[in-house]
Amino acid sequence: MNCIFCQIIKGEIPSYTIYENEIVKAFLDISPESNGHTLIIPKKHFENLYEMDAETLKSIEIASQKIGKLLKEKLNCQGITRVQNNEYGQEVKHYHMHLIPRYENDNFHLEINKNGLKEPQEIFEQITK
Numbered sequence: 202m203n204c205i206f207c208q209i210i211k212g213e214i215p216s217y218t219i220y221e222n223e224i225v226k227a228f229l230d231i232s233p234e235s236n237g238h239t240l241i242i243p244k245k246h247f248e249n250l251y252e253m254d255a256e257t258l259k260s261i262e263i264a265s266q267k268i269g270k271l272l273k274e275k276l277n278c279q280g281i282t283r284v285q286n287n288e289y290g291q292e293v294k295h296y297h298m299h300l301i302p303r304y305e306n307d308n309f310h311l312e313i314n315k316n317g318l319k320e321p322q323e324i325f326e327q328i329t330k
Contacts, residue, residue, distance in 0.1 A: 278302035
């Protein structure tokens with residue numbers, strides 16, 4: 202498998218690891234959106250959220266909380282944005298969560314085209330039928 206994140210886990214590619222346990226690894230993104238932009242990945246290869254077991258999901262959430270607190274304390278950011286893609290928009294096909302520290306006046310925006318959005322009621326009916 203030629204997965205860059207699996208190579209990082211194996212130590213074949215160096216990383217700035219800031220947190221690690223037996224299930225997950227967290228390291229600084231080499232193409233950051235802000236200072237401290239961190240990726241959390243499971244050590245076992247899962248392509249996306251839908252493939253993952255409950256224990257791994259729990260470990261990622263716990264790591265997210267610990268790392269978020271660490272980033273806020275050490276970098277004095279005002280908040281953290283968590284972003285995670287599945288399938289469409291997912292550049293690396295190995296589950297990863299982004300923790301993006303937010304700073305006052307950072308001008309960070311998730312650009313989404315809102316043209317063509319349906320009313321919530323119509324979507325609710327589509328999902329629940």
